[in-house]
Amino acid sequence: MSGEAGDYPGLDPQRAPQTRPPWGRRSSGRPDAGSGNDRGGPTYAALDLGTNNCRLLVARPAGDGFRVVDAFSRIIRLGEGVSASGRLSEAAIERAMEALAICRNKMKNRGVTRTRLIATEACRAASNGDEFLARVADELGLSLEIIDRETEATLAATGCTPLMDPQAEGVVLFDIGGGSSELVRLDRSHATLRGPPVPQMRGWISLANGVVTLAERHGGINVTREIYENMVAEVSAQIAPFARDHGSDGLCGVHMLGTSGTVTTIAGVHLNLKRYDRNRVDGCWMNDTEIDAVHEKLLSMSYDERMASPCIGPERADLVLAGCAILEAIRRAFPCPRLRVADRGLREGMLVQMMRDDGAWGEWGGNDQASAS
Numbered sequence: 001m002s003g004e005a006g007d008y009p010g011l012d013p014q015r016a017p018q019t020r021p022p023w024g025r026r027s028s029g030r031p032d033a034g035s036g037n038d039r040g041g042p043t044y045a046a047l048d049l050g051t052n053n054c055r056l057l058v059a060r061p062a063g064d065g066f067r068v069v070d071a072f073s074r075i076i077r078l079g080e081g082v083s084a085s086g087r088l089s090e091a092a093i094e095r096a097m098e099a100l101a102i103c104r105n106k107m108k109n110r111g112v113t114r115t116r117l118i119a120t121e122a123c124r125a126a127s128n129g130d131e132f133l134a135r136v137a138d139e140l141g142l143s144l145e146i147i148d149r150e151t152e153a154t155l156a157a158t159g160c161t162p163l164m165d166p167q168a169e170g171v172v173l174f175d176i177g178g179g180s181s182e183l184v185r186l187d188r189s190h191a192t193l194r195g196p197p198v199p200q201m202r203g204w205i206s207l208a209n210g211v212v213t214l215a216e217r218h219g220g221i222n223v224t225r226e227i228y229e230n231m232v233a234e235v236s237a238q239i240a241p242f243a244r245d246h247g248s249d250g251l252c253g254v255h256m257l258g259t260s261g262t263v264t265t266i267a268g269v270h271l272n273l274k275r276y277d278r279n280r281v282d283g284c285w286m287n288d289t290e291i292d293a294v295h296e297k298l299l300s301m302s303y304d305e306r307m308a309s310p311c312i313g314p315e316r317a318d319l320v321l322a323g324c325a326i327l328e329a330i331r332r333a334f335p336c337p338r339l340r341v342a343d344r345g346l347r348e349g350m351l352v353q354m355m356r357d358d359g360a361w362g363e364w365g366g367n368d369q370a371s372a373s
Helices: 090-109 121-125 129-140 149-163 211-218 225-247 261-270 288-300 303-308 320-333 346-357
Strands: 044-049 053-062 065-075 114-119 170-176 181-190 198-207 254-259 285-287 338-342
Touching: 044 090, 044 346, 053 090, 053 346, 065 090, 065 346, 090 129, 114 121, 114 346, 121 129, 149 170, 149 181, 149 198, 149 254, 149 338, 149 346, 170 261, 170 320, 181 225, 198 225, 211 225, 211 320, 225 320, 254 261, 254 320, 261 285, 261 288, 261 320, 261 338, 285 288, 288 320
Parallel strands: 044 114, 170 254, 254 338
Antiparallel strands: 044 053, 053 065, 170 181, 181 198, 285 338
8 A cells, every 4th residue: 555645535525535545555566566665675564363354464665654565354253252162262263373374475475574463352352362372373483462452542543543534623533343342532643754644542442342242242143123222232331431531522523433344344335335345445434324324224134135245245244233333332422423434454553653663754754653641
C-alpha cells in the first residue's frame, strides 16, 4: 500500500472516496515495482495471530508511508471453544500451524529483514497458549509475542489514524475481534513532518467479548431478535463506564472509525458487492440509516442465506450477527452520525511503529510515539 501525505478521500459520507486513503494500493509484487526502496532496502513483516484470523503483511517503506509487497489472510478459528474449555484445541492448533507455515515461507521468499509477530486474545486466554507458542517456535522457527490489550488498542489506533477525517474533532475507534473488542477515544491526530500521522489516544477499553466468544455463548446460527438484543445488552453493560467517561462531553464533530471483519462485511453488504473488493471498502463512509438497513437485512436472513452471501460466506455466517450486536452496542453508547470503514488495523500499526523506530521517513521518523492516557 502506498502512503502519500495528505492523500485523503472526500469527506462527504454519502459519496464513495474519489482518491485512495494512505496505504490504499498494493504492489504488483514484482521486485522492481514501486519506489527505489522496493529493491535492496529493508523489508518488514507484521503478523497478527488472532482468535479468528491469521493475517500477514510484508511491506517496504515508500514515500511517506509504505508499499505492501505480499499479504496473507486465513480464517483459522484458533479460539474456537476456548471460552468453554479454557484451552486451544488440537484441531485449532493444526489450522494455525498450517497458516503460520505459509506466512513463514512468504517472509523467507520476500527476504524480510525485520518482523513483529503477535498473538492476541485466544493465546492470552488459553491455559496452553504459551505451550502453543513454544511449539510454533520449535517447529516453524517463528517467535510470537502475546501482547496485552493496551498494546492491541494502541496498534489498532496507529494503523487506522490515516483514515480519520482531518477536519474532525475526534474519533471513536473500534476493533471488533474474535475474542475481544477494543474501543479507543482519539483526539485530532498529530501531523508529522514525514510519515503517517500519530494517534492521540484520550482513553481506551478492551471488552471481553468478540464475535467468536459472543456467538458461542448466545448462538450464531438461528439468531432471533430476542437473542440479538440479549447480545447487545450484554455488550452495552460492558461499554457503559467507558461511555460515561468519554461520551458525556459531547460528540459534536466526532465520527466513528471501525476496523474488523464485521464492519468490512457490513460495508460489503451495503455496497452490494458480488465479491469482496478492498479498494471499495477501505475508507468508505456509512451513515446511521445505511447501517440500520444492513443490520435489518442480516437479521432477516436465514443461516443458509448468510452462507450464500458473497460478502459473508460459510466462514462468517455464524459470527456476523454477533459482530453486528457488538457494533450496535457501540453505536448506542456513542451516537455518531458517520462511520468510516477501515480494512486495516494491527498489522499496519506494527509496520508503522517499526518503520518509525527505524527512521524510515527521515526527520521525526524515530521520535514520534502514539500517546495513551
